[in-house]
Amino acid sequence: MSLEIRNTSKFFGRLKALDNVSLQVESGSLVCFLGPSGCGKTTLLRVISGLLQPDEGVLFLDGRNLLSVPARKRNFGMVFQSYSLFPNMTIAANVAYGLESRKWQKSDIAERVKEILFLVHLEDQALKYPHQLSGGQQQRVALARALAPKPSMLLLDEPLSALDAKVREELRDEIKTLQNQLRITTIMVTHDQEEALTLSDKLVVMCDGKIIQEGSPMDVYQNPANSFVARFIGRMNVLPASTGIPYSRNGHTKGAVPNLLGIRPEHVYLTTNADSESVFKGTVMLIRRLGNLTRVILRLDHIQNGKGPIRITAEMPGQADGLMIGHTRYVSMPPPFVRILEWE
Amino acid sequence: MGISISAAGSLFNRAKNRTAEIDGEFLLKVFAVGLVALPLFLFVLYPLIHILGRSFQTADGLGLENYITVLGTRRFFLLLYNSFAVTLLTTGITVFLAYGFAFATQRTRVPGKNVFRLIALIPLFAPSLVQAQGLLLLMGRNGIINRTFGTEYSIYGFWGIVISSVLYVFPYAFLIFSASLAAADNRLYESSRILGAGPFRTFMTVTLPSTRFAVMAATFVVFTLVITDFGNPMVVGGDYNVLATEVYNQVIGQANFELGTVIGMVLLLPVAAAVAIEKVLNKNHYGLLSEHATPMVIEPHHLRDGFFAVYVTLICLCILAVLGIVIFASFTHLWPYRLDFSLRHYAFDVQNGIQPLYNSIYTGLMAAGIGVTATGLAAYVTERFNTFFDTPLYFLCIVPAAVPGMVLGLGYIMAFNNPSNPVYAIYGSLLLIAICNVYYYHAQGFLIASTSMKQISSTYDEASAILGGTFIRTVRKITLPLMWPTLLGVAVFFFMRSMVTLSAVIFLMTPSTQVAAVSVLLLEDRGAVNQAAAFSVCIMAVVVSVLLVARILLNTFGHRHISLIR
Ligand SMILES: Nc1ncnc2c1ncn2[C@@H]1O[C@H](COP(=O)(O)OP(=O)(O)OP(=O)(O)O)[C@@H](O)[C@H]1O
Ligand SMILES: [Mg+2]
Numbered sequence: 001m002s003l004e005i006r007n008t009s010k011f012f013g014r015l016k017a018l019d020n021v022s023l024q025v026e027s028g029s030l031v032c033f034l035g036p037s038g039c040g041k042t043t044l045l046r047v048i049s050g051l052l053q054p055d056e057g058v059l060f061l062d063g064r065n066l067l068s069v070p071a072r073k074r075n076f077g078m079v080f081q082s083y084s085l086f087p088n089m090t091i092a093a094n095v096a097y098g099l100e101s102r103k104w105q106k107s108d109i110a111e112r113v114k115e116i117l118f119l120v121h122l123e124d125q126a127l128k129y130p131h132q133l134s135g136g137q138q139q140r141v142a143l144a145r146a147l148a149p150k151p152s153m154l155l156l157d158e159p160l161s162a163l164d165a166k167v168r169e170e171l172r173d174e175i176k177t178l179q180n181q182l183r184i185t186t187i188m189v190t191h192d193q194e195e196a197l198t199l200s201d202k203l204v205v206m207c208d209g210k211i212i213q214e215g216s217p218m219d220v221y222q223n224p225a226n227s228f229v230a231r232f233i234g235r236m237n238v239l240p241a242s243t244g245i246p247y248s249r250n251g252h253t254k255g256a257v258p259n260l261l262g263i264r265p266e267h268v269y270l271t272t273n274a275d276s277e278s279v280f281k282g283t284v285m286l287i288r289r290l291g292n293l294t295r296v297i298l299r300l301d302h303i304q305n306g307k308g309p310i311r312i313t314a315e316m317p318g319q320a321d322g323l324m325i326g327h328t329r330y331v332s333m334p335p336p337f338v339r340i341l342e343w344e
Numbered sequence: 345m346g347i348s349i350s351a352a353g354s355l356f357n358r359a360k361n362r363t364a365e366i367d368g369e370f371l372l373k374v375f376a377v378g379l380v381a382l383p384l385f386l387f388v389l390y391p392l393i394h395i396l397g398r399s400f401q402t403a404d405g406l407g408l409e410n411y412i413t414v415l416g417t418r419r420f421f422l423l424l425y426n427s428f429a430v431t432l433l434t435t436g437i438t439v440f441l442a443y444g445f446a447f448a449t450q451r452t453r454v455p456g457k458n459v460f461r462l463i464a465l466i467p468l469f470a471p472s473l474v475q476a477q478g479l480l481l482l483m484g485r486n487g488i489i490n491r492t493f494g495t496e497y498s499i500y501g502f503w504g505i506v507i508s509s510v511l512y513v514f515p516y517a518f519l520i521f522s523a524s525l526a527a528a529d530n531r532l533y534e535s536s537r538i539l540g541a542g543p544f545r546t547f548m549t550v551t552l553p554s555t556r557f558a559v560m561a562a563t564f565v566v567f568t569l570v571i572t573d574f575g576n577p578m579v580v581g582g583d584y585n586v587l588a589t590e591v592y593n594q595v596i597g598q599a600n601f602e603l604g605t606v607i608g609m610v611l612l613l614p615v616a617a618a619v620a621i622e623k624v625l626n627k628n629h630y631g632l633l634s635e636h637a638t639p640m641v642i643e644p645h646h647l648r649d650g651f652f653a654v655y656v657t658l659i660c661l662c663i664l665a666v667l668g669i670v671i672f673a674s675f676t677h678l679w680p681y682r683l684d685f686s687l688r689h690y691a692f693d694v695q696n697g698i699q700p701l702y703n704s705i706y707t708g709l710m711a712a713g714i715g716v717t718a719t720g721l722a723a724y725v726t727e728r729f730n731t732f733f734d735t736p737l738y739f740l741c742i743v744p745a746a747v748p749g750m751v752l753g754l755g756y757i758m759a760f761n762n763p764s765n766p767v768y769a770i771y772g773s774l775l776l777i778a779i780c781n782v783y784y785y786h787a788q789g790f791l792i793a794s795t796s797m798k799q800i801s802s803t804y805d806e807a808s809a810i811l812g813g814t815f816i817r818t819v820r821k822i823t824l825p826l827m828w829p830t831l832l833g834v835a836v837f838f839f840m841r842s843m844v845t846l847s848a849v850i851f852l853m854t855p856s857t858q859v860a861a862v863s864v865l866l867l868e869d870r871g872a873v874n875q876a877a878a879f880s881v882c883i884m885a886v887v888v889s890v891l892l893v894a895r896i897l898l899n900t901f902g903h904r905h906i907s908l909i910r
Binding site: 049050051070071072073074075076077078080082084086087088089097098101102145146149 | 369801803804806807808809810811812813814817821822825826
């Protein structure tokens with residue numbers, strides 16, 4: 001099922017929670033909404049689900065106008081951040097709820113519940129109550145409950161954010177596997193960039209109710225549309241173009257003058273001698289050894305912005321033995337990796 | 345071109361949205377709002393308007409004559425003075441004593457706290473004039489004290505009213521303080537101790553300020569209860585009259601409705617003011633407890649614990665003495681002359697026999713049913729429907745808190761004792777008495793229900809909708825199963841209050857619809873103290889049995905935390 005959102009806006013009083021949002025969701029794909037807190041991700045998801053009516057705009061599902069269809073007839077599955085399992089029902093009854101609402105046959109319901117609980121590895125928990133399960137298990141039940149009625153689309157609102165890191169990773173992979181298996185069109189809200197980068201076919205970056213950039217995770221990562229996306233996804237170094245760092249124009253208009261440039265820390269290289277042209281002398285301010293990776297923050301002694309010498313983050317594989325705070329290093333930033341983030 | 349297409353699209357879409365809105369769900373919402381609002385108009389505002397109109401009604405049209413007649417007399421100022429004297433003194437004493445009692449049960453290590461708590465709450469299960477009844481049995485002309493010591497002491501009058509009123513309102517104040525003192529942030533107390541503050545200084549700088557809203561709330565609640573109470577002053581007041589008893593005397597004694605309504609209006613003013621102030625002050629006291637508050641740890645302290653043990657014991661003895669003597673007297677042959685055991689007063693060979701007790705139970709059950717439906721629906725509509733009417737509806741739901749029971753009852757006579765009004769069909773029936781009780785206690789029932797509704801996350805409703813559940817299915821499968829313990833509590837609340845209340849129903853009853861609490865008053869008035877006591881005991885027995893059954897039911901299904909006593 002493919003979804004099209006066209007020129008959709010939503011107001012809460014004076015606040016414009018969604019500002020003229022247009023988006024295409026391909027059939028069978030997994031789309032992630034990513035953005036800082038309060039940027040309107042949940043609002044957009046709720047508009048899609050039918051829990052909220054947009055003030056402006058149209059939604060089409062496979063070319064059919066969705067707005068006149070109430071939430072309960074849209075046949076979507078949804079998983080809430082707080083699970084929202086019905087506390088007065090067993091796991092099996094929770095999963096069966098959507099099937100009963102759709103007036104399935106009793107025997108079909110029993111079979112489907114069994115099948116879907118097996119799919120999320122909870123077949124032996126069917127008769128327990130939600131409060132008797134762990135957070136991860138509860139979230140699996142929520143997923144099972146959403147998937148049981150064979151929805152045409154799956155909506156997930158920060159489904160993993162209430163879980164601890166290890167469970168989160170496990171469940172993340174499980175969601176991806178399930179989604180691949182079922183080929184169900186899925187939209188997932190998150191503010192965890194790692195989650196978004198690893199899971200999604202299409203990444204939608206939002207800010208202040210607007211879509212800032214959309215594209216494949218690789219594309220968004222490599223070519224951030226502006227300094228907001230650059231800072232939000234990965235930790236790109238953002239530098240003023242006035243520093244004179246050479247950059248690649250990668251196909252952009254020739255005459256215009258760039259304002260801000262960006263480079264990923266893994267593309268910032270450190271050497272002990274000034275042997276090439278595009279090197280800048282820097283002093284090591286901070287070293288973080290993260291096991292297989294070392295992150296170094298340097299001060300570029302001769303490059304100033306308004307507030308003083310610029311700091312830059314570099315990442316290198318391994319332990320960077322021998323490197324100490326206060327050492328002098330030469331920083332090289334190969335032009336092909338220096339991106340233009342903003343034009344004058 | 346692209347722009348004009350999308351603009352047209354959005355226009356089209358707006359029109360489409362509007363038609364989609366005026367479907368079943370919209371109509372259902374309008375219907376539900378009406379279902380909540382109309383009865384409130386009919387059974388609260390309409391009677392009030394009538395009573396207001398009647399107070400201006402004179403022989404030749406409308407005028408201020410009634411007010412001039414009443415307000416111009418010396419007697420009125422005496423009544424006003426008496427009412428305020430009794431009420432203010434009672435309020436002061438009660439707030440002080442109840443604070444100490446709540447402090448003892450929440451912030452000390454007095455042994456047997458739960459027993460003391462329960463004793464403090466027992467008066468809620470008895471008819472509201474049982475305190476005066478017990479006080480007379482103890483210290484009246486024929487009371488135990490005079491009989492034992494051969495004295496001629498009489499408690500009738502000012503002090504009689506004050507003592508019985510203090511005992512009457514004590515549990516209400518205690519409940520408020522108890523809830524407030526239970527919520528404590530231990531970190532504040534630790535930092536106070538680390539800063540070197542002694543217990544007294546800690547109390548003055550931490551405890552008292554953090555409970556100041558409870559102090560205000562209790563003050564206003566107690567004030568309202570005492571100034572509108574007429575059972576206790578009727579029984580133990582003697583020649584000492586107050587505004588509430590005057591309303592009764594004017595209406596029942598002299599059938600002078602106009603003067604009765606004028607005094608009723610006078611009574612309405614301070615009560616409405618007190619309720620309004622309380623609501624305004626209460627609005628701003630959210631977030632008293634921060635998210636990181638740690639629970640209170642109470643260290644033993646011999647002097648403090650000893651003092652409060654004596655303190656709560658003394659108060660409990662007073663409460664038990666007054667109630668105990670009533671129970672005792674009901675089982676004697678002829679109080680105070682023959683104290684041998686007898687069940688003859690339980691034969692109820694008085695005017696209407698045992699019927700008033702049955703009437704009370706019927707009324708209570710009806711009030712429970714109607715009350716839980718009305719307040720449950722009101723809570724649902726105001727909490728869940730997100731209509732334009734939420735705030736006015738909420739206000740309408742709590743307005744009854746500002747109306748004295750006698751005023752409401754009087755309003756019912758004026759509004760409904762009129763064949764052209766459809767409600768006349770049930771005038772003079774137990775049903776109307778039940779309805780009167782429901783709307784008299786509507787505010788409290790509504791607040792209990794809506795607080796609990798707030799705690800049930802609305803994402804359950806949303807989850808149900810996404811899963812294809814209709815509105816009805818959501819209510820039946822999710823909302824009701826999650827709400828039933830609270831709703832049972834609300835039903836018990838209406839039953840309990842309906843059994844013991846006097847003021848709202850006193851004007852509505854006829855000989856055939858007399859309820860037990862009124863019987864107690866009438867029998868007491870006639871000097872039939874033994875039978876009056878027996879009726880009081882029966883009321884308590886019924887209330888306690890219902891509470892016990894409800895408690896067992898709740899505990900069986902794992903809802904220990906739902907409190908039934910309010
Ligand atoms: N029902 C509502 N009434 C008023 N304002 C709302 C409502 N729901 C959301 N908002 C506001 O709309 C904005 C967008 O909210 P939304 O919940 O969509 O953000 P979000 O991106 O999901 O944030 P988070 O990551 O914190 O969940 C916020 O400023 C929020 O305060
Ligand atoms: Mg959100």
